[in-house]
Structures are given as C-alpha cells and as structure tokens.
Amino acid sequence: MHPAQLTLYNSLTRSLEPFAPLDSEKGVRVYSCGPTVYNYAHLGNLRAYVFTDTLSRVLTWKGFPLTHVINITDVGHLTSDADAGDDKMEAAARAQAKSIWDVAAHYTAAFKANIADLNIRQPSRWSVATDHIGEMIDFAKKIAPDHCYELDTGLYFDSTTVPDYGKLAGSQDDTREGRIEAVEGKRHPQDFAIWRKSPPGEQRQMEWDSPWGKGAPGWHLECSVMSLKYLGAPFDIHTGGIDHREIHHPNEIAQNQAFCGCSDTGAHFWMHNNFLVDRQGKMSKSKGGFTTLQSLIDAGVHPLAYRLLCLQAHYRSELEFSAENLAAALTRLKRLVGLVDQLRQSAPAMTDWLSEQLEKAEWATIGQALQSDTQRLPDEYAAFDRALSDDLNTPLALSIFEAAIRDRTLSEPQRLEFAIRCDAALGLNLLSLTREELRVRPANAILTPEEISDRLVERQQARVVKDFQRSDTIRDELAAAGVEVMDGDPLGWDWKPVL
Ligand code: AMP
Ligand code: ZN
Numbered sequence: 001m002h003p004a005q006l007t008l009y010n011s012l013t014r015s016l017e018p019f020a021p022l023d024s025e026k027g028v029r030v031y032s033c034g035p036t037v038y039n040y041a042h043l044g045n046l047r048a049y050v051f052t053d054t055l056s057r058v059l060t061w062k063g064f065p066l067t068h069v070i071n072i073t074d075v076g077h078l079t080s081d082a083d084a085g086d087d088k089m090e091a092a093a094r095a096q097a098k099s100i101w102d103v104a105a106h107y108t109a110a111f112k113a114n115i116a117d118l119n120i121r122q123p124s125r126w127s128v129a130t131d132h133i134g135e136m137i138d139f140a141k142k143i144a145p146d147h148c149y150e151l152d153t154g155l156y157f158d159s160t161t162v163p164d165y166g167k168l169a170g171s172q173d174d175t176r177e178g179r180i181e182a183v184e185g186k187r188h189p190q191d192f193a194i195w196r197k198s199p200p201g202e203q204r205q206m207e208w209d210s211p212w213g214k215g216a217p218g219w220h221l222e223c224s225v226m227s228l229k230y231l232g233a234p235f236d237i238h239t240g241g242i243d244h245r246e247i248h249h250p251n252e253i254a255q256n257q258a259f260c261g262c263s264d265t266g267a268h269f270w271m272h273n274n275f276l277v278d279r280q281g282k283m284s285k286s287k288g289g290f291t292t293l294q295s296l297i298d299a300g301v302h303p304l305a306y307r308l309l310c311l312q313a314h315y316r317s318e319l320e321f322s323a324e325n326l327a328a329a330l331t332r333l334k335r336l337v338g339l340v341d342q343l344r345q346s347a348p349a350m351t352d353w354l355s356e357q358l359e360k361a362e363w364a365t366i367g368q369a370l371q372s373d374t375q376r377l378p379d380e381y382a383a384f385d386r387a388l389s390d391d392l393n394t395p396l397a398l399s400i401f402e403a404a405i406r407d408r409t410l411s412e413p414q415r416l417e418f419a420i421r422c423d424a425a426l427g428l429n430l431l432s433l434t435r436e437e438l439r440v441r442p443a444n445a446i447l448t449p450e451e452i453s454d455r456l457v458e459r460q461q462a463r464v465v466k467d468f469q470r471s472d473t474i475r476d477e478l479a480a481a482g483v484e485v486m487d488g489d490p491l492g493w494d495w496k497p498v499l
Contacts, residue, residue, distance in 0.1 A: 003062060003063075003385060003389075004382070004385045004386045004389035004390075005018050005389060006018070006019045006058070006059075006062060006389045007019065007389060007390055007391055008237070008269055008271060008391055008392075009271065009316060009391050010268075010269045010270060010271070011168060011245055011270045011271060011272050012167070012168055012265060012269070012270045014170070016391055017269070019236075019269065021064060021236055022234060022235070022236055022268055026065075026067070026232075027064055027065030027066055027067060028059050028064045028065070028066050028067070028236045028237065029066075029067045029231040029232070029235035029236045029237075030052070030055065030056060030059075030066065030067070030068045030069070030231075030235070030236060030237045030238075030239065031068075031069045031070075031071075031223070031226075031227040031230075031231055031235060031237075031238050031239070031267070032048075032049070032052040032068070032069070032070045032071075032123070032238075032239040032240065033048075033070075033071065033073075033223060033238075033239070033240035033241075033244055033248065034070040034071040034072050034073060034126070035072065035073065035107075035111050036073040036074075036077040036088055036089075036285075037072055037073065037074055037089075037103070037104045037107035037108045037111065038077075038088040038089045038091070038092035038103060038104075038107065039092060039107060039285050039286075040107060040110050040111075040285075040292045040294070041107075041110070041111050041114055041285070041292070041293070042283045042284075042285055042290035042291060042292060043276055043283065043290070043291050043292070043293060043296075043306065043321060044241075044275060044276040044277075044283035044290075044321075045241075045283075045285065046114055046118060046293055046306070047241075047273060047275075047276040047310050047319065048239075048240065048241045048273050049070075049115060049118070049120050050118060050120065050307055050310040050311070051239070051273035051310070051315040051392075052068075052070070052120075052239050052273075053118075053119075053120040053121055053427060054311065054315070054392055054394060054425075054427070055237070055239065055271070055392060056068050056121060056123075057121065057424065057425050057426075057427055058388050058389075058392060058425055061388070061424055061425040062385075062389070066124070067124045067125075067230075067231065068123040068124050068125075069123055069124065069125045069126075069127055069226065069227065069230045069231060070123045070125075070126055070127075071126070071127045071128070071129060071222060071223060071226050072104075072108055072111075072126055072127070072128045072129065073129050073219065073222065074089055074100070074104040074108075074128060074129050074130050075087065075089060075129050075130050075133075075206050075216055075217065075222075077089070077219045078219065087204075087206070087216065088286065089103060089104065089206065090204060090205060090206065093205060099205065100205045100206055104130075108128075110294075113294075114292075114293045114294075114303075117293060117297065117303040118293070118303055118304070118306065118307050119304060119307060119427045119428070119429050120427070121427075125230060127226045127229075127230060129217075129222040129226070130206070132222060132225055132226055132229070133208050133217065135225050135229060136217045136221045136222060136225050137195075137208070137210050137211070137217075139221065139224065139225045139228075139255075139259060140155060140194045140195055140210075140212075140217070140221065141211060142259060143157075143194070143255065143258040143259055144194070144211075146161060146258065147161045147162070147254075147258040148194055149187065150212055151183070151184075151185045151186070152185075152197070153183055153184075153185075153193075153196065153197060153199075154193045154194070154195050154196040154197045154212065154215060154218075155193070155194045155195040155212045156183075156186055156187075156191045156192065156193055156194065157191055157192050157193075157194050157251070157254060157255065157258070158187055158188070158191055159188055159190045159191050159192070159254055160187075160188060161258065162253075162254045162257040162258055162263075163257065163263045164263070165190065165250065165254055166190060166250045167250070167253075168245055168249050168250045168253060168265070168270060169245055169246045169247070169249075169250050170245075192218060192220060192247075192251050193218035194217070194218050194221055194255075195210055195212045195215055195216075195217055195218060195221075196215050196216055196217075196218060197212060197213045197214065197215040198213070198214045198215045198216070204216065219248070220248055220251035220252050220255060221255065223248070223252050224252050224255040224256050224259065224266065227252075227266065227267070228256070228259070228266070233256060233259075233260060233264065233266050234264050234265070234266055234267055234268055235266070235267055235268070236267065236268050236269060237267060237268065237269040237270075237271055238252075238266070238267035238269070238270050238271070239270075239271045239272070239273070240272055240273075241272060241273055241275065242272040242273065242274050242275060243275075244272065245270070245272045249270060252266065253265040253266060272316075273315045273316070274315065274316050274317055274318045274319070275318055275319075276310075276318075276319050276320075276321050277318055277319070277320055277321065278291070278320070278321045278322070279320070279322070283321075291321070293306065296326070297443075298442065298443040298444075299440075299442055299443075300439075300440040300441040300442040300443070300445070301326060301330060301440060302330065302333070302433075302437060302438050304333060304428055304429060304433065305326060305329045305330035305333050305438075306326065306329070307427065307428065308329045308330075308332060308333045308336075308398075308428060309321075309325055309326055309329035311394040311395070311398055311426060311428075312329060312332075312394070312395055312398065313394075313395060314391075314392075314393060314394065314395055315392060315394070316391075330438065330440070333428065333433075333438060334435060334438050336402065336405075336428065336430055337430060337433050337434070337435055337438060338435060339402075339405050339406060339419075340405065340416070340419050340430045340431065341434075341435065343405065343412050343415050343416040343419060344416065344431070346412045347412040347413045347416050350412070350413040350416050350417065351416065351431075377414065377417065377418055377421070378404060378407070378410050378414060378415075378418060380400055380401075380403070380404035380407070380418065381404075381418060381421070381422075383400045384397050384400045384401060384404070384422055387400055388425055394426070397422075397425075397426070398426070401418075401419075401422050401426070404418055405418065405419050419431075436449075439495075439496070440496060442482075445482060446481045446482060447478075447481050447482075447483060452478065452483055452495055455474055455477070455478055456474075456478075456485070456494055456495065458474055459471050459474040459475065459485070462474065478495070483495050483496075484496050
C-alpha cells in the first residue's frame with residue numbers, strides 16, 4: 001500500500017498544495033501562535049490547539065520527524081489589535097491586584113493543564129516571549145533603518161517598505177478591525193508598533209531599556225523572533241486561528257521580509273483554523289463570560305468529548321458549540337470506547353502484544369505500517385490515510401474509523417490493530433479511556449459512584465424478590481440525589497446524572 005500524498009491548505013495561496021518538508025534532514029518545522037496568558041483559554045482558543053495537535057500527529061503518523069514550537073505571549077498583546085489600548089497583561093494584573101509574573105504563571109499553568117486534558121501532545125518547545133526581549137531588540141535594530149520610523153509613542157513599521165504587504169489577509173479593505181488609525185502620526189493606517197515606549201511619567205510593570213527608550217515590544221515581533229531562532233527561515237508551517245490571518249500574521253510576514261531583505265514570508269505554509277462560535281456570538285477572552293474546559297470538566301463532561309467535537313468538523317469550517325453538540329460527541333465517544341473495549345476483551349493477546357510494541361517503538365513508527373507490514377490491516381487503513389492526508393479531513397477519517405472497527409468481516413485482532421494505529425493520529429486515547437471515566441459526574445454531585453453502585457445493588461435485590469415498592473423508593477431517592485436509573489440503556493450504563 002502506498003501512503004497518500006499529504007495535501008494541506010495554504011492560506012497564502014488560498015489553495016490546497018502537496019506538502020513536503022523544505023529540508024528532509026531537519027524534518028518538518030512548525031510554529032504555532034500560542035495563548036496570551038492574561039486569562040483562561042476559552043474553548044475556542046483550545047480548538048486552535050486541537051487543530052495544531054492534529055496536524056502534528058498526522059505529520060508524525062505519516063513518518064515525518066517534527067519540531068514544533070508554541071509560544072506563550074506574556075507581553076505586548078494590546079487590548080486592541082490597532083496598537084491602541086493597554087497591554088492585556090498589564091490590564092489583567094491591575095484588575096487582579098497581582099504582579100504580571102504571577103498572572104502569567106497562573107494562566108500558563110492552567111493552559112498547560114487544558115492541553116494535557118485534551119491529550120494534546122507537548123510541543124518540542126514552549127517559548128516564552130519575555131525570555132526573548134534582548135533578541136527582539138536586536139531584530140528591531142536590524143530592520144529599523146530601512147523599515148521603521150520613530151514617533152513619541154514608539155517605533156513603527158512602515159508597511160509600504162515590503163512587497164505585497166497584507167497579501168495573506170486577502171482583502172485590502174481598510175475598514176477591517178485593526179485597520180483604524182488609532183495612533184497619531186502613523187504614516188499609514190496599517191503600520192504597526194515594533195516597540196511601544198512607556199508613556200512619560202508612567203511606570204509599567206513590564207518595561208525594558210531599548211534604543212527607543214524604556215518600553216515593551218509590539219506583539220507581532222515575538223513570533224518573528226522566536227520562530228526564526230528555533231526553526232530557522234524559512235520553516236515549513238506556521239499556524240494560528242483565522243483572526244491571525246488578518247493582522248498578526250501579515251505583520252509577522254512584513255517583519256520577516258524586512259529581516260531577510262527578501263520576499264520570503266518566513267514560512268512555506270500558513271495554516272489557519274476557523275472559529276468555534278456559540279449562539280451568543282464570538283467567544284471573547286477579553287470580554288469574559290466564556291466557557292472554559294475546566295467548566296465542562298466541573299459539569300462532569302470528559303474533556304476528550306470536546307476533542308471529539310472538534311474532530312467532527314473540518315478545521316477550516318466554523319464549528320458551533322452547544323450543550324447538545326457536546327452531549328452528542330460524548331455519546332459518540334462512549335460508543336467508540338465501548339467498541340474498542342470489546343475488541344480488547346476479545347483479543348487480549350493482541351492487546352498485550354501491541355501495547356508492548358507501542359511501548360518499545362518510537363512514536364513515529366506507529367503510522368509507518370503505511371509503508372510496511374500492512375497485510376494485517378484492512379483497506380480502510382488506506383482510506384483513513386487518504387482522508388487525513390486530504391487537508392486533515394478528520395470528519396471523514398472518523399466515519400471510516402468507526403465503520404471499520406464495527407466491520408464484522410474483519411477479524412478482531414485486525415480491527416484492534418487498526419483502532420490503535422488510527423488513534424495515534426486521532427488522539428482520543430481509546431485504548432486507555434474507560435467507560436466509567438466517561439460517565440457524566442458533576443464535581444458537586446452528592447453521591448459517590450460507590451454509593452450509587454451500592455444503592456443499585458440493593459435495588460436489584462429488591463427486584464429479584466419482586467419488592468417493587470422498595471425498588472421504586474430507591475429509584476426515587478437516587479433521582480432526588482441527581483441520579484437517574486437507566487434500566488436497559490443500550491450503552492450499558494445503569495445510571496446517569498439528571499441534567
Ligand atoms: P489568544 O490567547 O487570544 O492569543 O488566542 C490563542 C489562539 O486562539 C489564537 O490562535 C487565536 O487565533 C485562536 N482563537 C481565538 N478565538 C478563537 C475561536 N473562537 N475559535 C477558534 N480559535 C480561536
Ligand atoms: Zn504569533
């Protein structure tokens with residue numbers, strides 16, 4: 001079986017392009033714009049990292065060595081993309097009466113916990129913006145003479161000094177968000193800050209000396225500097241949410257072009273995930289009132305149900321978040337876990353053998369069955385590969401996956417191996433998740449699962465001796481404690497919470 005050619009959508013050309021690493025010895029180099037750590041990530045932000053994780057898993061699954069960098073923005077991101085307003089970190093620290101460093105440490109840790117809960121693999125490197133201020137100043141010094149001008153408020157990039165400024169954004173409409181001339185004296189509305197001087201008489205928590213006075217770097221600078229430092233230029237893939245296609249990434253590209261003195265954008269592919277939306281409108285981290293992953297966990301929903309919800313949509317499509325969609329994803333996940341569980345029980349020797357292989361093997365070799373050793377794997381494996389290779393078509397890959405593990409014309413060991421190998425790309429943890437873990441269990445539940453089981457055993461005993469009154473009483477008592485008894489549930493659960 002021949003592995004399918006990986007094709008990815010490049011926002012730069014607005015088209016699907018065959019992908020191959022620029023330098024096969026270095027492998028694939030990916031940079032993902034990371035979170036701004038002034039608040040918790042909302043579910044929409046996390047969609048961006050489920051997407052980058054899917055990309056990175058598929059790359060490794062297909063046998064490419066990978067270096068993946070995600071940055072942590074702890075300085076420079078303003079409350080408006082138009083170089084106006086406050087630094088988001090300064091504003092949060094003031095509001096919470098904490099130091100910026102404490103704010104950053106708290107939300108960085110919370111973000112990393114979200115990443116772990118979603119089974120998102122750790123990148124090769126987390127790079128923190130404030131660890132790179134010296135390098136940002138050096139970068140700015142190099143591009144300043146030919147590309148920047150100084151105002152009282154800071155050092156600004158003249159967007160007309162590079163070829164095709166804003167090509168990535170597509171439309172050159174100056175009315176878009178962030179295209180408003182918010183800073184007096186800017187030569188062109190789309191010019192942006194490279195360095196923001198601290199206002200006279202105002203002391204900021206985060207400020208550094210520079211040739212342009214005390215101040216802080218502009219937000220876009222960090223990504224140019226850190227991607228260049230850790231990945232070299234040009235590298236293979238730069239990712240971010242679709243909002244970054246409009247301002248942040250065009251500005252990074254302009255800086256990269258100024259730095260190299262050429263028209264290279266800095267990356268071969270620029271890829272963007274579409275938004276997760278809710279009926280109330282765009283999820284907004286800065287306005288607050290959004291849904292966090294922790295709030296789903298506290299409501300008793302397993303976080304991997306959210307991962308599955310994301311995989312059910314193509315990353316370039318908008319995805320609507322709702323309690324119903326999430327509940328449907330959870331039910332689907334239960335079914336998948338149930339099916340894999342049955343396969344594991346019917347092919348225990350296979351499970352042990354595979355687990356051993358997986359422990360011994362380099363992670364990348366899991367997907368390399370594509371190149372070798374495919375006799376045991378069904379045709380669906382090639383179809384699954386084709387789906388993922390077609391710009392990460394996870395909704396199609398999932399339905400191929402589901403059909404194959406249900407397909408009784410395939411042997412159980414065959415289906416189990418298929419499931420294990422495919423899950424390395426899907427990241428749903430299907431081999432280790434248990435049905436028990438998927439049961440909705442709110443953090444504020446009154447009864448423990450053991451207490452519920454005991455009550456259910458009592459109820460069963462009452463039914464055996466046909467004491468239906470007692471059995472009904474127990475059912476009612478459980479209902480009062482928020483537990484609905486589920487006689488004959490097709491998924492095999494004997495209770496669920498009353499929601
Ligand atoms: P931030 O922490 O605001 O810098 O955003 C982190 C990542 O989340 C960026 O790649 C954003 O483009 C992305 N993002 C923001 N809102 C959403 C959303 N509603 N859906 C998907 N991605 C988003
Ligand atoms: Zn960035």
